[in-house]
Amino acid sequence: MDVQWLLIIHGLLTLLVVVSFLCGQWPIFEGTPIQRIHYFLTFGAYDYFLRFVGSVFGEKAINAILSVEYFCCDRPNPVLQIIYLAIIGITYYFVAKSSFSYIPGYYLSGFHRYTSLLGVGIGVFFFLLTSFTDPGTVKAENVSQYQSAYPYDNIIYTEKECSTCKIPKPARSKHCSICNCCVARFDHHCGWMNNCIGERNTRYFMAFLLWHLFLCLYGIVALGFVLAGRLKELRVVYILTVYYGIENSFRKLAPHVVQWLLGSYNTQILLMVFLAVVSLLLAGFFGYHANLCRTNTTTNETVKWQDHMNWQRKVNEARASAAALKASINGMSSERKPPDSKWKTFFRRSPLEDTGAVVKNNIYDRGILHNVWEVISPPSTRRLFLRTKSKSS
Numbered sequence: 001m002d003v004q005w006l007l008i009i010h011g012l013l014t015l016l017v018v019v020s021f022l023c024g025q026w027p028i029f030e031g032t033p034i035q036r037i038h039y040f041l042t043f044g045a046y047d048y049f050l051r052f053v054g055s056v057f058g059e060k061a062i063n064a065i066l067s068v069e070y071f072c073c074d075r076p077n078p079v080l081q082i083i084y085l086a087i088i089g090i091t092y093y094f095v096a097k098s099s100f101s102y103i104p105g106y107y108l109s110g111f112h113r114y115t116s117l118l119g120v121g122i123g124v125f126f127f128l129l130t131s132f133t134d135p136g137t138v139k140a141e142n143v144s145q146y147q148s149a150y151p152y153d154n155i156i157y158t159e160k161e162c163s164t165c166k167i168p169k170p171a172r173s174k175h176c177s178i179c180n181c182c183v184a185r186f187d188h189h190c191g192w193m194n195n196c197i198g199e200r201n202t203r204y205f206m207a208f209l210l211w212h213l214f215l216c217l218y219g220i221v222a223l224g225f226v227l228a229g230r231l232k233e234l235r236v237v238y239i240l241t242v243y244y245g246i247e248n249s250f251r252k253l254a255p256h257v258v259q260w261l262l263g264s265y266n267t268q269i270l271l272m273v274f275l276a277v278v279s280l281l282l283a284g285f286f287g288y289h290a291n292l293c294r295t296n297t298t299t300n301e302t303v304k305w306q307d308h309m310n311w312q313r314k315v316n317e318a319r320a321s322a323a324a325l326k327a328s329i330n331g332m333s334s335e336r337k338p339p340d341s342k343w344k345t346f347f348r349r350s351p352l353e354d355t356g357a358v359v360k361n362n363i364y365d366r367g368i369l370h371n372v373w374e375v376i377s378p379p380s381t382r383r384l385f386l387r388t389k390s391k392s393s
Contacts, residue, residue, distance in 0.1 A: 010273075018280050018281065022281070023038075024042075050062055073191070074177070076178055078194055080191045080194065081192065092120050094267060095116070095219065095271060098265075099222075099268060105230070107232075108222065108226065112222055123208070123215055130195065130197075130208050133195075135184075135197060135198030135199065135201045137184075138167065138183065143167050146380070147171070149380070150185065153361075155361065156308055157172065164180070165182050173185070179196055183199070185198055188300065190205070199379070199380060200378050203376050206286070209282055209285055212282055213283055219271070226268065227261055230265065236260060237253060241253070293372055293375045295362065295365050296365045296374060297362060305360055
């Protein structure tokens with residue numbers, strides 16, 4: 001099989017896995033192979049692994065794996081933080097070892113040796129900032145301030161007490177079972193940060209995602225220029241056309257150029273593929289959270305709204321069914337009318353279609369500018385919040 005077909009198949013398989021992992025749970029993919037691949041990647045593979053371990057090593061091995069899972073997924077631990085630092089350190093090492101000898105080159109100046117290190121340093125800085133910044137822990141000392149900053153909408157948030165912390169639970173907050181505390185404007189618990197993403201560190205989390213996306217794209221472009229410079233310096237195209245008699249067209253030259261690059265610079269090619277896959281994941285994750293910031297919604301609230309709207313839709317359908325049943329009973333008891341034609345009966349609208357759409361009434365969405373500013377400048381960092389806190393003290 002030709003090299004270009006191998007690359008195309010590799011790219012399509014990579015795209016299928018990424019799309020299945022990120023989007024397989026979307027309703028549009030229900031009942032499709034993408035949904036089944038998503039289930040296998042997220043649940044099925046692990047379930048089959050546990051069954052295999054149980055059949056080979058017994059129940060004690062399963063209990064050992066489950067205890068490791070509990071430590072890694074249900075308790076605060078630095079495992080994923082160490083993995084992140086290892087990934088970014090190893091990736092930078094291979095980039096430097098494989099490509100820094102060609103910088104400066106035909107297209108890149110020696111300046112990029114230092115900008116790459118600076119970019120990685122800034123990425124680690126955002127990582128540490130997100131990991132060690134208080135996400136907005138709700139305590140007895142500041143609970144009244146958070147209650148005034150985030151009013152209850154009496155739809156998905158009602159006034160109640162946290163059963164664990166034994167303090168009033170402000171709107172938009174949630175008790176994190178891993179961190180064992182209530183977090184204001186709770187979005188999710190991030191294992192990579194070993195911290196919750198909440199009111200005070202969402203801005204740093206967004207900066208972390210955006211910067212790493214730019215860092216991956218910068219790495220892809222820089223490595224691409226390194227390879228293009230080597231092609232130019234070694235006059236590969238000239239040699240292929242003059243000495244090997246290959247036609248000077250993209251269609252004829254591309255397979256030979258790709259084959260030469262894979263043979264001579266396979267490390268750079270693998271790094272570019274890896275960075276491309278990571279950049280796709282980061283772009284999808286950043287786009288999702290950017291849309292949440294645009295509408296002043298959190299991941300936790302998205303789940304709550306879905307549950308509420310599904311429940312409201314079922315209530316409306318039940319009311320419409322009851323009304324239709326009542327109307328049909330009344331029609332049977334009244335004077336008998338001639339039956340409708342078959343065509344009229346076929347095209348008649350179902351009473352369930354007249355239930356109306358369920359509207360999402362998000363009182364926290366006050367326009368894009370206000371929503372984004374609330375992420376950049378959280379209420380707990382403003383003077384009014386601090387002044388109110390000092391007065392209450």
